[in-house]
Amino acid sequence: HSAVAAPSQVLAFLKALLQLLRGRSPEDEQGGFDPDLRRAEVKPPNQEVEMFTTRYLEERTLTDLSEKVAMLFNIAPQQITHIYRQKSTGIHILVSDQMVQNFREETSFIISSVRDENTEGLNIVLK
16 A cells, blocks of 8 residues: 655655755754754654654664654553664664664654564564
8 A cells, every 4th residue: 555645745845855955954944953963764654644754862762762753653652662673684673772873863764563462562663
């Protein structure tokens, strides 16, 4: 199932991308952007309309990443059992603080969730 974006959504996305490539952010216009802020872009799935959301990491830690992902899914961070990074080969690597610290600026992910069979939590996969 693939979503088709409306022309206005594509244009808005391209404008935001251009601002990011120029080293600016939409928050620049409102004076709330801190250029020294380390951030990672995350893209949550949405069945109705493809949606892109940016979440900023105040700290490059697994805890901070878990909190931001939990906000996207509207769940408590404690409901996230594990976060994995899926490599191009399909292998899943358990994310650690060290891996989060090595994320490049403005890293983008597509995020999916899988119910953990052993707990009531979710396993998160960053693609």
